[in-house]
Structures are given as C-alpha cells and as structure tokens.
Amino acid sequence: MSRALHLTEQLISRRSVTPEDGGCQRILAERLAPLGFACETIVSGPQDFRVTNLWAKRQGRSEKTVVFAGHTDVVPTGPLEQWSSDPFTPSHREGKLYGRGAADMKTSIAAFTVAVEEFLQAHPDPALSVALLITSDEEGPSVDGTVVVCQELQRRSERLDWCIVGEPSSVERLGDMIKNGRRxxxxxxxxxxxxxxxxxxxxxxxxxxxxxxxxxxxxxxxxxxxxxxxxxxxxxxxxxxxxxxxxxxxxxxxxxxxxxxxxxxxxxxxxxxxxxxxxxxxxxxxxxxxxxxxxEPFLTTPGDLVDAVRDAIRAETGVETRLSTTGGTSDGRFISKICPQVVEFGPVNATIHKIDEHVRVAEIEPLKNIYRRTLELLDAKA
Missing domain, CATH: 3.30.70.360 (Alpha-Beta Plaits)
Structure with missing residues (x-):
C-alpha cells in the first residue's frame, strides 16, 4: 500500500464532522515535526464550537513560501442506512476508496503531506519554504478557521507567495480542471x-x-x-x-x-x-x-503558480488542464487576502457531500506526484 493511500485511510477513519478535527491534525503534525516543521495549533471559537487549526512551516534558504491548505472537517454523513459501508471505515470496492471526506478533502491532505515528505527527502536543503494551513472549520460557519489563521499570519507579517488549496477541482479525470479563482x-x-x-x-x-x-x-x-x-x-x-x-x-x-x-x-x-x-x-x-x-471574489491569472501546477499535471498525467472559477466559495477567499497567487487543485469532485463519497484509488498516487512535481518547479523559482 502506498504511503499516500495509507494516510488517506487513517484520516477517513477519524470522525471529524465539522467543527471536529478528530485528531487528524495531530497525525499530520507528528509526521511533519521530524522533517523540521514548526507546528502550531491555533484554537478558536466558543466553548461549544471549538475549532482546531494547524499552522506548520519549514523555513527554506529563501523567503519564498508555498502553502498547502486544506480542511480536516467533513459534512455530516446523512442517513447511515443509505451508505453501502460505514462512512468512517475506509472501504475498497471496484477500484474506489469509500468514506466521508474521501474526495472532500482528506485524499488531498494525505497526498500533499506525503508529497512534502518525498520532496524533502530528495531535496533536504531546498530554497523553498513550505507550509501547511489546515482547519476544521471549512464545512461550518468558516469564522474560526482559515480566516483566523490568516489574520494571525498577517499580524506577524508572514510572507506567503503561492498557495494550493486541495479542494476537489477535477471534473471527469484527475487534472482536467484547476480553479484559479472563485466568485x-x-x-x-x-x-x-x-x-x-x-x-x-x-x-x-x-x-x-x-x-x-x-x-x-x-x-x-x-x-x-x-x-x-x-x-x-x-x-x-x-x-x-x-x-x-x-x-x-x-x-x-x-x-x-x-x-x-x-x-x-x-x-x-x-x-x-x-x-x-x-x-x-x-x-x-x-x-x-x-x-x-x-x-469577495479572487483571481489568480496565469503565472508562476498556475504554470507550475499545469506543467506538473501534464508531466504526470498527460492532461491539458482547464482554468475555471465555477462553483461555490472556498477558503481561498481568505488566503487570497494575504497571498498573491492561490489555486485549487484536487481529485474528482463528483461525489463530494454525497452518500458513498469516494475517490479512485488509481488517482491517489498521481495526485501526490503532481503536488511533489509542483514543489520541485516552484523550488527552482525560489
């Protein structure tokens, strides 16, 4: 079993219905800390609606910073009797991995975490600074999650140059669409x-x-x-x-x-x-x-980040990706206020929030590889 698939299953097995994190961020921090990441937990919200946020950063030789952003919280399951299997027990059927959060967005989180591990193993002293911004308040009111972390980073004058949000952006096959903005x-x-x-x-x-x-x-x-x-x-x-x-x-x-x-x-x-x-x-x-x-709307026009993600997708899958601003809102709207280039890229979104949510197992490893290739391309620009 690949490391990305294993981590995805670990995260799915955590019952993290918004605003609960279910221990997902602790799993991530335990993997990132040995790589030199400074991991900080930022808790926000009233006592009966506590939101857990993780800010983890590893400083590189340059000031250029790329951020992977995502959310560990998931929407409620809906009627359990309509699921073909327990939504918090990762299940495999016909080449698909089932579970709540499989597409939105625990697969992306697992993929970019392992991508960071592989990137640093191959490039132990990169120019690029790498960070992860993970919240448990994206599927909820979104008032104590990413927005709070961004406000704190702005207060510290933290520099962010590029951000990839792991939202499920693909439509029919991995890489056919990335979101370079939202209305x-x-x-x-x-x-x-x-x-x-x-x-x-x-x-x-x-x-x-x-x-x-x-x-x-x-x-x-x-x-x-x-x-x-x-x-x-x-x-x-x-x-x-x-x-x-x-x-x-x-x-x-x-x-x-x-x-x-x-x-x-x-x-x-x-x-x-x-x-x-x-x-x-x-x-x-x-x-x-x-x-x-x-x-507010945000837009990232083609440039360093869009080009890097496009090139990584093409190299890994042969797919020529399309840019799109369709769909609802995402945490990109908060990050774009402190980061000039923000895109969303992740797995196929056909089953998000649905009964029997799933991803194709065969696309997990390529997703991880695209994230790793993107890091390599951006490191060359740092």
Whole structure:
C-alpha cells in the first residue's frame, strides 16, 4: 500500500464532522515535526464550537513560501442506512476508496503531506519554504478557521507567495480542471412592508407582494456586469419568498425575500448594494434590507503558480488542464487576502457531500506526484 493511500485511510477513519478535527491534525503534525516543521495549533471559537487549526512551516534558504491548505472537517454523513459501508471505515470496492471526506478533502491532505515528505527527502536543503494551513472549520460557519489563521499570519507579517488549496477541482479525470479563482457571494434578506387587511377591502390595505414584484422583476432583469475572461457575468438569484398569514382572505402585512449575488471580480459588494437600494427606492418601497458578505471574489491569472501546477499535471498525467472559477466559495477567499497567487487543485469532485463519497484509488498516487512535481518547479523559482 502506498504511503499516500495509507494516510488517506487513517484520516477517513477519524470522525471529524465539522467543527471536529478528530485528531487528524495531530497525525499530520507528528509526521511533519521530524522533517523540521514548526507546528502550531491555533484554537478558536466558543466553548461549544471549538475549532482546531494547524499552522506548520519549514523555513527554506529563501523567503519564498508555498502553502498547502486544506480542511480536516467533513459534512455530516446523512442517513447511515443509505451508505453501502460505514462512512468512517475506509472501504475498497471496484477500484474506489469509500468514506466521508474521501474526495472532500482528506485524499488531498494525505497526498500533499506525503508529497512534502518525498520532496524533502530528495531535496533536504531546498530554497523553498513550505507550509501547511489546515482547519476544521471549512464545512461550518468558516469564522474560526482559515480566516483566523490568516489574520494571525498577517499580524506577524508572514510572507506567503503561492498557495494550493486541495479542494476537489477535477471534473471527469484527475487534472482536467484547476480553479484559479472563485466568485464572490453577497446575500440579502429583504423585508417589504405593507398594511395587512381583508382581501375583499384592498383599498384599506397595502399589499407588499404586489408592491415588491415590479422591483424584483427589474432586479432579475438587470445586467450587473459582463464578466471577463475568467468569470461569467454576475448572477442575481432569488432563493426564497415568504408572505401571508396562511389564510386565503388576508392581505399580508409584509413579505420577506432572500436573494444572492455570485459576483465577478469586475464588480464589488458596495456597488451591488448601492444599485439594489436605488431600484428599491425608485419603486417607492417601505423596506428593510440586511446584507451578509460571504466572501469577495479572487483571481489568480496565469503565472508562476498556475504554470507550475499545469506543467506538473501534464508531466504526470498527460492532461491539458482547464482554468475555471465555477462553483461555490472556498477558503481561498481568505488566503487570497494575504497571498498573491492561490489555486485549487484536487481529485474528482463528483461525489463530494454525497452518500458513498469516494475517490479512485488509481488517482491517489498521481495526485501526490503532481503536488511533489509542483514543489520541485516552484523550488527552482525560489
């Protein structure tokens, strides 16, 4: 059994449902410390929701630093009876390794940990500084995990040059896609106020649903931007609408609408907020609007990091990878604030968060090799 596969199985066997780490980071630290890594545990969050973060760094001869980032926490299993095997007992069937977190993202963590071991064995005195940033709060609220570590690193003026997040980025086969950015996410909870009344006497009431609909139609038809080479146009989507008392003869006194922007790097949250308020005000609505900024967009254009990962994929698999910014948010949005080049690369994402989550065993060793080759290419630039 390869070391990467063995470590993947060790990590899967740890019940680390968010925000629990389940001892995964201790396993990693015990492997990294003998290699010269300074391993630091950063604990954050309230007593009933403690988050464990690992920051491990080995200083090289230069100041150039590459970071591997990942999360040991996993989403809940869902109905256990629907799983073909215990989600926390690594199981092999038809060339696939099953278990919660197999794809998202314990295989990546195992692969880049072993890649670091092999790199340092072959290059015991590299120019490159190597670090790992591991959290147990990526699948949860994401307020006490990577963001807290990044704030601490920024306070220390820690230099980060390149970061590879081990998110499962591949689509059909290993290496066919890497994420070189992500869209921002901005959510709004809009409450439009009216006057409740009997449905037979509309002149004595004010229907907030009727009032809101023209404004909502304008918002849904608005072109917010045209995107760019890497991002599709910004999307505005209504996810929920609730109004009414449950009675068929009552005009409601208010209606609540939940909506979300997934926005490109050519837009910003403040401008989107301003434009929404302009529409609502122009339609004369009485309303309240609460905003939640889930993350700003980030983008890494082709350069040292993108080229290194692409070249490593090509050398190991022969695959010509595509760049993409699709999908939801990741911890890359926090790391990009202190690191100029961030990409996401990992195994096939077809089963993440699903029943019977799995990865192809045959792709674990190549994944490890791609990470190791990337280290070698970046070391040459350090």
């Amino acid at each position: 921002g996410t901005l959510s709004g909870k809009l409450t439009v106020k009216g006057i409740q009344g009997h449905i037979a006497y509309p002149q004595l009431a004010r229907n907030p649903i009727h009032q809101a609909l023209p404004a909502l139609a304008e918002l849904t038809a608005t072109e917010w931007d045209r995107g760019n080479e890497f991002f599709p146009p910004t999307s505005f989507q209504i996810s929920n609408m609730h109004g009414g008392t449950g009675a068929g003869n009552v005009i409601p006194g208010s209606v609540a609408i939940d909506f979300n922007f997934r926005f490109a790097s050519v837009s910003n949250a403040q401008d989107l907020k301003r434009r929404v308020h302009e529409v609502l005000d122009r339609h004369g609505l009485e309303y309240e609007l609460d905003w939640v900024l889930g993350g």
